[in-house]
Amino acid sequence: MSTAAKTPQPELTKHQALVLQALAREANPASAYALLDQLRDEGLRAPQQVYRALDKLIEYGLVHRVESLNSFVICAHTHAEGHDHGLVVFAICDTCGQVDEFLEPAVERRLKTWSKANGFRPSSTHVEMHGICSRCAAAPAA
Secondary structure, three states, rough: OOOOOOOOOOOHHHHHHHHHHHHHOOOOOEOHHHHHHHHHHHHHOOOOOOOOHHHHHOOOOOEEEEHHHHHEEOOOOOOOOOOOOOOOOEEEEEEOOOOEEOOHHHHHHHHHHHHHOOOOOOOOEEEEEEOHHHHHHHOOOO
């Protein structure tokens, strides 16, 4: 049995919980405005309310922003004690919009090595691959 204390999950505000629940219902990434449209009846009226909630959810490691789609997805990884995402890679299907998330330590190591060797200090790193998922690739052409 571990004697280390578990990192408590952050206590979410009402708006953060609503945004997280709305994202959980989505099959594909959702924009802040799509989330706002879903949550108007729940009391969210302004884009800033959704963006503030999303910013905190990203900070907590519960949500990721998919830069090229200007949208958001729930983190696919568990949030165990000391969980560090490392470099998250998104595989984005240009046909159906599905986004798969995975961690890629080898790419992360290579980027860190290059940055150190070249005196480059990255402020953020996002890796997104666009293409066609296996389901769409296997589907018969219409």
